[in-house]
Amino acid sequence: MDAYERITRNAAEVVTEEEVETLADDPDGKRAYVGYEPSGVLHIGHLLTANKLIDLQQCGFEVVVLLADVHASLNDKGTFEEIRDTAEQMKEQFLAYGLEEANTEFVLGSSYQLDEDYELDLHSLQVGTTLKRAQRAMAELQGDDTAKVSHVVYPLMQALDIEYLDVDLAVGGMDQRKVHMLAREELPELGYDAPTCLHTPIVGDLETGEGKMSSSTGTTISMEDSTAELEEKVNAAFCPPTADPEGDLVNPVLEIFRYHVFPRFDEVVVERPDEYGGDLVYGSYDALEADLESGELHPADAKSALAASLDELIAPGRERLRELRG
RNA sequence: CCGCCCUUAGCUCAGACUGGUAGAGCAGCCGACUGUAGAUCGGCUUGCCCCCCGUUCAAAUCGGGGAGGGCGGACCA
Known part of the structure; x- marks a missing residue:
């Protein structure tokens, strides 16, 4: 299996194929990332993107796992202390699952997302993005909670992360595609490159075969299952x-x-x-x-x-x- | 800031006018049938009725206050 095949296998889509082909021509040292809100226990959804990260590592990519503590906080997931604690557990589980430690950089979002440059760029994105656009990007992720200001900041930060982590490829589930498309359109407005994206499928619900498997409702497979x-x-x-x-x-x-x-x-x-x-x-x-x-x-x-x-x-x-x- | 509407089972909602501590559908659980699951039958469970105060023998229901949510507040009509 050549690099392009391995990079794109089981992907629901890549944006764009040409850009991925270029990466595949010389994958050594290229950087790919996925961001996760820290969660104490990995579930099968996390593992689907992790499988792709493993594919990428096997092609020579460096992998960046963003442990998005600030995002979790924007999503009201607890105190920073709790979130960072679960972030550490998440890192350990990824390594146990099979990410190569030497080729994986775990980054806590708060290590750079509170810096002045980042903040000012974030404000620029806020100026250039309509509320409707940000809400649409977030709709897949947010569920039907009442929209909060944090919910529209959230996808803008995801977009900016791609630039600040200096990655060549943004990886995520299909639920992330609107966020990534926003990044492709808006990052160039700030003078940055539009990111290349790869999206994994969303697996159907285990019990019903409908839609996507949910981690909060219904049955999911997780790292702690006996x-x-x-x-x-x-x-x-x-x-x-x-x-x-x-x-x-x-x-x-x-x-x-x-x-x-x-x-x-x-x-x-x-x-x-x-x-x-x-x-x-x-x-x-x-x-x-x-x-x-x-x-x-x-x-x-x-x-x-x-x-x-x-x-x-x-x-x-x-x-x-x-x-x-x- | 002002006005109107909403809040009852996991979900969508009935019940409120005419007070007597709650219902339906879906979901869920159990069983039968299939060598899985589903479908199909049969059975079962589920509630701080948003919160507080008041009226009453008795409040989901009436009165007052509060919270959360939705919508509206130029002109025209």
Whole structure:
């Protein structure tokens, strides 16, 4: 797999392809970033972008993980002390998950976002951006909370972060695309470059196959799930024997195989009772999908394999969390 | 600052006029059926009725105060 392929695999979109091709021509030392609001426990959504960061590292990129304490504060997520504490836990979990420590720079937002230059640039952005535009950028992230002034400052800071972290590629979920598009339009107004962006898909809800999986409502997979909890959650997942269910639904079990399992494992073994034909081995997502579609692989067997794979992926982080919490 | 409207289950809302400590749909949970889940049946759960004070034997309901949210306050009509 060449650099361009690895950079763009499993991406929902890149903006623009030409710009990414240029990065892929000489990826060594290029910088990519994702920003996260500090959270005590990583969930599967975090891991989806982390997988992309791992891809990028394998291509030679330096990765910057922004632990966005100021953003969390703007989102009313607690005191700075609490937020920084969870930021530290988040960093440890990312490392346990598989980000290369030597090639990952963890940056606390407050380490530069309170500087004068940053503040003045932020005000310039505020002058140049309409309320409607900022609110639209934030709509995907904010939910239906009452709009606060902090909510419109938030995406402007995200835009500015891309410049101040000196990154060549901004990575985020599709929920971040409006923020990134805002950055592409507004940063040049301040004399900065428009950032190149890469967006990961948003995985469908585990239980219903609808929309995006939510971390606050419904079921999500997280770094602290026990083996038994993983089995329970995966077993409860929506999983018709097809990759393309009726309507707008998706098959979340397949999606997780595609976006979480196969990128991290060369081979997936599906343990299957002899009565149903014995074990199966898959070297690619496509092969697994084809077997589910044909009926060769039963959803229940796919699920137990998925739970086992997730357990393996999460185990180091789960262990690290246990150590951190004493 | 002024005016009007809203606040009841996780969600959307009924109930308020004619006081008697609350309902529906959806969601959720459990079971049946499928070698998964869903669908489909069957069953079940859920509430500081925004807060405080007052009237009353009795307040979600009436009165007063407060909080939060929405909308409006040139001209024209």
